[in-house]
Amino acid sequence: MKQLLIPLIFAVFLFASCQQDDEVTLMETGTVVDYAGAASCGIVIELDNGNRIQPLYYPDGFTFTQGQRVLVEYKELPNVIPTCDRGAASDISYVEELNCAPYVDLNFNNYDSLARDPVFVHEAFIDGDCLQIKLSYSGGCQEHTIDLARMHPWVTGSSNIPTLEIRHNANGDMCEALFTKELRFDLTPLKQEGKTEFVLTAKLADGEDYSEIFDLN
Incomplete structure (x- = not known):
């Protein structure tokens, strides 16, 4: 089961399917940033490769928190246009916390x-x-x-x-x-x-x- 990230609101769904067989599955590490309250944004993962993704779907039981370091396996959803412009909408199939934020x-x-x-x-x-x-x-x-x-x-x-x-x-x-x-x-x-x-x-x-x-x- 996967859950929908509630703060993330999407403007357009061009296709009914959230997953397509021809989408490429990627695995990257990154840092979680919580933009709650800023320009209709919520959780964004700033990947170490310089890209940013927004988790539309992700595994049940996982909580994203500010400053958290994570390993994610994901597919971008090019047919979903988010109202937040700080990263691509993504379906995360696997996520692992590497460590929490330093003080x-x-x-x-x-x-x-x-x-x-x-x-x-x-x-x-x-x-x-x-x-x-x-x-x-x-x-x-x-x-x-x-x-x-x-x-x-x-x-x-x-x-x-x-x-x-x-x-x-x-x-x-x-x-x-x-x-x-x-x-x-x-x-x-x-x-x-x-x-x-x-x-x-x-x-x-x-x-x-x-x-x-x-x-x-």
Whole structure:
């Protein structure tokens, strides 16, 4: 079974069939980018060969998340014209997560280099070596970026528990449509350092701060 990627809206179906025998099956690696809220776009895979594809169909049970590295086997669907102009519509027959997105290191010199606009955190949990986060934000008129930052203490050795902070840049977006994203970030560096727990923080839309402790064991 395959599922249809809901955020992806298509303007024209020139033929009823989504798959044709003469279409070439390709296998490539790439990085997932979630363009939710930007020009009717959703999930786009930026392939390492320079091309971009939009997954119209893909295997059940797989969740695409921002920054994720994937291996995909796919066929482009030349007879389907997407409303989003950031890649070819594609039918993905196989997808494998290679790794999740890295976090960013922030310290005294660059603490303010990433914006701290508010989000709403639905859930966060550890899945293998990755931290998976589901969050929402308001917008619709600008492209948003979301990073996970490791906030290194100003004084070395002042804290043994790492702090990871969700950093959201709304680029001044004043629109009020609500968008939801799922993200996965790599926790391997913390485990390699022998860390056993960390704190996840974020600035929330109601003006409060989100804070939760996670066990790495």
